[in-house]
Amino acid sequence: MQSKVKERLEQTMHLMEIFLTDTAEIPHVLMDRIVVMMLIATLFLSIGVFVGYHVREAGFILWSVVIAVLVLGRCIGLFYEVKRRGYKVLEGRVEKIHEIPATGICTIMLKLSDGQKTRLLLGTQRRLRIGVVYRFYFCREVKRMDGGQRTDAGIGNSLYLGCEEVGN
Secondary structure (H helix, E strand, O other): OHHHHHHHHHHHHHHHHHHHOOHHHOOHHHHHHHHHHHHHHHHHHHHHHHHHHHOOOHHHHHHHHHHHHHHHHHHHHHHHHHHOOOEEEEEEEEEEEEEEOOOOEEEEEEEEOOOOEEEEEEEOOOOOOOOOEEEEEEEOOOOOOOOHHHHHHHHOOOOEEEEEEEEO
């Protein structure tokens, strides 16, 4: 019995070592996203169990546990993608931002360091400035939905991981 407990403790310690080592090389934008997702999972679980207990509703507790596990699973998946460098980095100067009315989407013209230009479709909740250099992070695997480019950009679809300002 004690050997199983000791073995389980060693496995847990190994997982903690994996999590805590080399987190300095993870971009802070992606690490912030992982931490926020963990906090959201904890919040769902805490509030769900508290409210479910007080209203004496087991279904409420069950659904809060399910939601917390799903968010935590997505968080762990993102962490392993980031650890194995499963993301693309696109860095360039924002030249033009065009918001598409009533869609929540904007088209961003980006000039890369090699002179090429590219267009990004992102949600309007990102506050970008023209003339500033940004570093964008995207998933490598494209999990495109059947809704087309604009629908995928509006939903987010886990392709866009975040961006950070690099400079002018």
